[in-house]
Amino acid sequence: MSVRLPPNRLLLLDTNVLVHLLRAREAGQQLDAALGLRERRERPLLSTIVEAETRQFATRRKWGEDRQQRLRALLANLVPVSAGLPQVIDNWIEIATAQEDAGRKIGENDLWIATRVRAAGAILVTCDGDFLKLVPGLVAVCHIETTPFAVTLHGV
Numbered sequence: 473m474s475v476r477l478p479p480n481r482l483l484l485l486d487t488n489v490l491v492h493l494l495r496a497r498e499a500g501q502q503l504d505a506a507l508g509l510r511e512r513r514e515r516p517l518l519s520t521i522v523e524a525e526t527r528q529f530a531t532r533r534k535w536g537e538d539r540q541q542r543l544r545a546l547l548a549n550l551v552p553v554s555a556g557l558p559q560v561i562d563n564w565i566e567i568a569t570a571q572e573d574a575g576r577k578i579g580e581n582d583l584w585i586a587t588r589v590r591a592a593g594a595i596l597v598t599c600d601g602d603f604l605k606l607v608p609g610l611v612a613v614c615h616i617e618t619t620p621f622a623v624t625l626h627g628v
Contacts, residue, residue, distance in 0.1 A: 475506050475623045477595060477614060484517040484589045486598035487525040494542055499618040506623060507597065518550035519588045521581050553588040563587040570607045578605050586611045595628055
């Protein structure tokens with residue numbers, strides 16, 4: 473299965489996507505192939521929240537040096553997006569208010585990740601169904617179910 477994401481559109485990879493890619497099991501291989509991540513000209517974006525969550529995941533699971541090295545190499549190939557940028561703050565306010573007004577609660581980390589995606593005009597690539605709670609039209613989301621493998625696009 474192949475997904476047609478707009479060319480030249482930035483992608484921000486969520487924590488669960490990075491973990492799947494690092495594990496290199498079937499889900500990660502399908503994800504990589506379906507999205508054509510290796511063929512894209514643009515390097516994906518990295519939210520500092522995603523970096524922290526991924527590194528904590530690795531620490532909690534006591535990943536060995538080989539896996540830790542692969543994680544560092546993957547993170548080094550992504551483009552960081554800082555939380556302190558004015559457009560990120562403005563988008564946080566807009567998304568948080570819209571979510572509150574619609575009665576759609578999402579986690580704080582997910583809210584910060586979504587704001588970085590919106591500020592960069594990117595597409596969030598995630599396996600996390602919580603992002604489907606976002607008010608439609610605020611953030612472009614490529615949602616991936618790994619079992620069975622299926623991809624849906626929202627606002628793309």
